[in-house]
Amino acid sequence: MLEYREKAVLEVAACTCDRCGLRMSPEDGEWHERVSLAWRCGFHSVFGDCSELSLDLCQHCVKATLGEWIRVSQRDLGDGLLRLATYVWYDATDADAWMRCPHPELGGKTPYEAATDAVGAEQVEAILGRILHGIPT
Numbered sequence: 001m002l003e004y005r006e007k008a009v010l011e012v013a014a015c016t017c018d019r020c021g022l023r024m025s026p027e028d029g030e031w032h033e034r035v036s037l038a039w040r041c042g043f044h045s046v047f048g049d050c051s052e053l054s055l056d057l058c059q060h061c062v063k064a065t066l067g068e069w070i071r072v073s074q075r076d077l078g079d080g081l082l083r084l085a086t087y088v089w090y091d092a093t094d095a096d097a098w099m100r101c102p103h104p105e106l107g108g109k110t111p112y113e114a115a116t117d118a119v120g121a122e123q124v125e126a127i128l129g130r131i132l133h134g135i136p137t
């Protein structure tokens with residue numbers, strides 16, 4: 001028989017952009033696009049030997065400060081979802097068959113058809129997540 005004790009767990013509730021001061025919380029869209037970095041420098045760092053560094057930026061400040069050097073590409077939504085489906089179904093052939101089958105939660109589209117845009121891809125990913133965790137779809 002297992003016994004349990006209560007344990008307090010802290011989670012990040014908000015993040016403030018170090019550049020512009022924008023406050024981001026999990027309830028808004030900016031939260032998911034923020035960049036938070038934290039690292040320890042080594043010897044000969046321009047910040048000082050073994051310094052601890054951290055930085056939180058909103059997506060607008062990332063673009064404003066680093067935008068010209070950031071490599072932007074669109075991920076192939078279908079390929080990523082096929083990998084996830086293969087993980088869920090344990091078989092690439094079964095996963096591909098599922099991706100080709102119309103799904104009622106996708107308005108009768110197949111997951112491949114739905115995954116041609118980001119919103120549809122998120123819906124497919126959510127369905128796969130529910131299947132993976134045994135939640136009825």
Ligand SMILES: [Zn+2]
Pocket residue numbers: 017018019020021022057058059060061062
């Ligand atoms: Zn900002």
